[in-house]
Structures are given as structure tokens and as C-alpha cells.
Amino acid sequence: MISSEVAPGFLTVGQATARAVALRANERDRLGRTFLVFGPAGAGKGAFVEDLLALLLCTVNDRSARPCNTCAGCRTARSRTHPDLVVGSPEIWRDMRSTGESLVAAARRWLGGTAGAPIAGERRVVLIEGADRAGEQIQNALLKALEEPSDRHVFILVADEPNRLLDTVRSRCQPLRIGPVSRAELSAWLMDHELLPREQADALARLSDGFVGRALSLVRQRDRLEWRRRVQRELLDLLHSGRAARFASARELLDNAARSLPVAADAASPEPMPQDGQGPDGAETVRTPSSVQRAVATAIVEAWISLARDLMVANAGRADAAPTGELIPELPDVARRLDVRQVAGFIGLLEEIHGGLAQNASPRLALEVAMLAWPTISGT
Numbered sequence: 001m002i003s004s005e006v007a008p009g010f011l012t013v014g015q016a017t018a019r020a021v022a023l024r025a026n027e028r029d030r031l032g033r034t035f036l037v038f039g040p041a042g043a044g045k046g047a048f049v050e051d052l053l054a055l056l057l058c059t060v061n062d063r064s065a066r067p068c069n070t071c072a073g074c075r076t077a078r079s080r081t082h083p084d085l086v087v088g089s090p091e092i093w094r095d096m097r098s099t100g101e102s103l104v105a106a107a108r109r110w111l112g113g114t115a116g117a118p119i120a121g122e123r124r125v126v127l128i129e130g131a132d133r134a135g136e137q138i139q140n141a142l143l144k145a146l147e148e149p150s151d152r153h154v155f156i157l158v159a160d161e162p163n164r165l166l167d168t169v170r171s172r173c174q175p176l177r178i179g180p181v182s183r184a185e186l187s188a189w190l191m192d193h194e195l196l197p198r199e200q201a202d203a204l205a206r207l208s209d210g211f212v213g214r215a216l217s218l219v220r221q222r223d224r225l226e227w228r229r230r231v232q233r234e235l236l237d238l239l240h241s242g243r244a245a246r247f248a249s250a251r252e253l254l255d256n257a258a259r260s261l262p263v264a265a266d267a268a269s270p271e272p273m274p275q276d277g278q279g280p281d282g283a284e285t286v287r288t289p290s291s292v293q294r295a296v297a298t299a300i301v302e303a304w305i306s307l308a309r310d311l312m313v314a315n316a317g318r319a320d321a322a323p324t325g326e327l328i329p330e331l332p333d334v335a336r337r338l339d340v341r342q343v344a345g346f347i348g349l350l351e352e353i354h355g356g357l358a359q360n361a362s363p364r365l366a367l368e369v370a371m372l373a374w375p376t377i378s379g380t
């Protein structure tokens with residue numbers, strides 16, 4: 001199991017200053033009461049917070065060896081399942097409101113609940129994400145909690161725009177700024193962690209201006225685009241196929257995508273994708289087999305609609321205005337052999353199916369209906 005061992009220390013790329021401040025405070029056992037991790041969306045705050053949580057909840061005796069990344073403290077900190085970790089955010093407070101309760105009241109109730117003694121270790125860690133999005137009343141309640149003396153509680157506030165925090169809150173925090181990293185550093189990290197070839201890693205590092213979260217979201221976009229191209233290619237081939245091949249393909253598209261596709265993970269998440277970079281284990285996505293299938297079917301139908309629209313555009317002699325054509329060179333030839341009215345009707349059907357998927361239609365059945373209506377080109 002040597003290959004699966006994780007090296008000790010911070011896993012974040014760059015952020016030398018913030019990292020040094022946190023490690024020094026920890027080694028001297030003089031942790032401030034409150035950290036403020038701040039930086040623009042996409043800077044990689046999520047990954048840094050994960051390191052910080054591991055540092056604070058690691059249990060190896062030698063403080064200078066923390067985070068060890070192998071003890072139960074480190075692992076459950078990174079997966080956010082540690083019993084002494086409490087996580088709050090404006091979204092979480094909104095969701096936990098009971099009937100008739102205001103957001104402010106829910107946040108106050110949550111803050112009250114964080115005051116208890118640690119269960120498993122030396123301290124309790126209270127993480128508040130999107131602290132800058134909390135209103136003034138909530139920030140005042142937070143200030144009260146920060147003012148209560150305790151050496152067994154550490155607060156971590158996370159903010160895109162620290163200027164939106166009250167001065168009184170900000171002045172109590174040890175600031176940890178998360179900024180861009182050098183292109184060379186980011187590129188090396190992308191090759192290491194995302195297994196990208198050097199050229200792609202360099203290009204992404206440049207495009208993302210050194211912001212780790214942005215680079216990771218570009219990687220995900222690229223994976224989605226490649227998947228979309230493969231789906232559209234297969235759908236185009238199916239214009240020549242009979243019913244049995246089409247049904248088999250509908251099944252395979254759903255099964256393969258649900259297993260391997262970044263789209264499945266992204267689209268199945270009830271929340272929009274976080275703007276921030278998440279570490280390898282940072283993202284917690286609620287996935288059920290049926291929600292993944294639905295998400296995948298929806299993504300397939302969307303790729304299909306754009307392919308069908310491009311076929312119509314190409315049929316009208318404007319292949320240069322059909323983005324799919326750049327990826328599939330034979331698109332104009334195929335388009336010429338299609339009945340445009342039939343394709344237009346088919347797009348209408350796909351739009352209905354798209355709506356149906358949002359309202360619990362069976363994903364497999366939906367794709368089979370579309371497969372039957374997808375026009376046929378005879379001969380090759």
C-alpha cells in the first residue's frame with residue numbers, strides 16, 4: 001500500500017506566506033483564536049482550508065510533523081467528518097431554518113451550538129464559509145462568539161471579499177491571504193495532480209492567471225467538452241443505425257457516463273459547482289444512482305439539441321456557424337442528407353424530453369423515445 005501513502009504537510013500548491021504563518025502558529029502552540037482565509041473566488045481557498053483543518057485536528061505527538069495526513073484526525077478533517085469540526089455558511093443556516101425562523105435566528109442558534117466542549121481532541125474547529133456574505137446582524141452575533149474566552153475553540157472564517165466583514169470581526173482575525181501562484185508552480189502541480197501533459201498544464205496555468213481553483217474548473221470544463229464531443233459523434237453515427245443499435249446505445253451512454261463522467265458528479269450535485277478549488281477529497285456531493293442517471297440523461301439531451309441545431313444550420317449552407325462542425329468534419333455532408341422539417345420537429349421533442357427529465361421522467365425511457373424519433377439516413 002506504499003503507493004497510496006500521502007506525504008505529510010500541506011497539500012496546497014503555493015501560498016508560501018499563508019502556509020508559513022499557520023505552521024508557525026501551530027508549532028509554537030500559539031494558535032490565534034480566529035483565522036480569516038481570504039482571496040478571490042477561484043483562488044484555491046477550499047484546498048487551503050482543507051490543509052488548515054488537517055493541521056488543527058491532526059493528532060501526532062510531534063507538532064512539527066502536523067498535518068501527518070495519515071492519522072484519523074487528518075483524514076476525517078479532510079473529509080469534513082471529524083466530530084470536533086462544525087461547518088456553517090449562509091446557505092447552511094438558510095437550510096436549517098425551522099418554520100417561521102429568520103436567517104439571523106437560525107445563525108444565532110447554530111453559533112450557540114458551536115460553543116460546546118471538544119469531543120475527540122484538544123479543540124473544536126468552527127469553520128464559517130462565505131462569512132462575508134453574512135449580514136450585519138449575523139456578523140454581530142459572530143463577534144460575540146469570537147469574544148468569548150476559550151482556548152478550546154478555533155474559528156476559521158472564509159471570505160472572497162474581506163472588506164464586507166465588520167471591522168470589529170476582521171480585527172480579531174489572523175489573516176491568511178490566498179493569492180495566485182507562479183505559472184511554473186501551478187503547471188507542475190497540474191501535471192502532478194491532474195496528470196496533464198506539460199503543454200496542457202502550461203496553457204491552463206496561463207489561462208487561469210495562476211489561480212488554482214480556476215485552473216481546476218477549466219480542467220473539469222475540458223473533460224466535459226471532450227465527453228460532449230464523443231456523445232455527439234456517437235449520435236451522428238446512429239443516424240445510420242436501426243432501432244436495436246439505438247436502444248443499446250442509449251443504455252451504454254447512460255451507464256458509461258454515470259460511471260466515468262465529471263458531468264455526472266457536477267450535474268448530480270444539488271448545489272451549483274463551488275467556485276473555489278476543492279482538494280481531492282474536499283467536495284462532498286450528494287449522489288444517488290437515479291439522480292446521477294437523470295443528470296447524465298439531461299446532459300446527453302443538451303448535447304443532442306446542440307448537435308441537431310447545428311445540423312439545421314449546416315443544412316442551410318452555413319456550416320461555419322455550426323460549432324459542432326469544428327469537431328466533426330463530416331457534419332455538413334450528413335446535414336445535406338437530412339430532412340430539415342424532421343430535424344426541427346425532433347428538436348421540439350428533445351425540448352419536451354428535457355423538461356420531462358426535470359420533472360422525474362425515467363431517464364432511460366426518455367432517451368429511448370428520443371432514439372426512436374432521431375431521423376434515419378439510409379445507405380452510407
Ligand SMILES: [Zn+2]
Nearest residue numbers: 058068071074
Ligand atoms: Zn495527522
